[in-house]
Amino acid sequence: MKSVFAGIIALLIIGTGAYPQEMTGAQATLMQFASFAADKQLEVNGWTITMKEKITRNEADRMKQKLQKYFNDPVIINETTMNAEKYTISDSQKNKDIAETYSMIFPENKLSDVEMVYTVEGQGKPSLNKLNQKELNEETRRFFSKNVTIFTCIKTTYNGIIDDVLVYEKFEKAFDVVTIDVIDENGWTSRTGYTKEWDQSIPTKDRLMNSQFATRTLGGKTNITIGTPIITAEY
Structure with a gap:
């Protein structure tokens, strides 16, 4: 019964685009990312913890x-x-x-x-509700x-060309992120930052970081991946 109730709550959160600040844990972070994606008309393709x-x-x-x-x-x-x-x-x-x-x-x-x-x-937004x-x-x-x-990551796609700078500015505002570094190489952009929103962080140079926002435009689509503390690749 608890799992069913949690699934219903998750559907409401993602559907309305509300940020579940009252939730805790890796699932809550992913729900926050999914809610942000829904607000910005981004399709959730997959997620990883x-x-x-x-x-x-x-x-x-x-x-x-x-x-x-x-x-x-x-x-x-x-x-x-x-x-x-x-x-x-x-x-x-x-x-x-x-x-x-x-x-x-x-x-x-x-x-x-x-x-x-x-x-x-998991693959796609529905799988989030089974976590x-x-x-x-x-x-x-x-x-x-x-x-x-604990690292969390969500992968999203926008079917078209999107102003990733504008989307990132909205990400900064939504999660109170202070940007630390920006890398832009051949259509791939990575922005790292720090926010008090999430407890865990990792050191980078002389500062701590716990957010990464990466974008890539390819074939008329814009892929946006968000992770904390950083985006991790599959081992």
């Missing part, structure tokens, strides 16, 4: 066993590159609308810690400590 934390190699070995027992029907992939080994596990029986993956990256240097990464992603913050919190407590860094 990524959790990252460094763990020792002994902890990583124990985590492998824990994850294998956690999933009902685990799919395990081992990859080796020149600099690291990557262990990935997912559950083939999970909801196909939302994909969940755990990864551990073992550096070639045996003295280096292992990076553990959890990624959950359960309570379950997400349980995942965090089960496999991560309080030191985990």
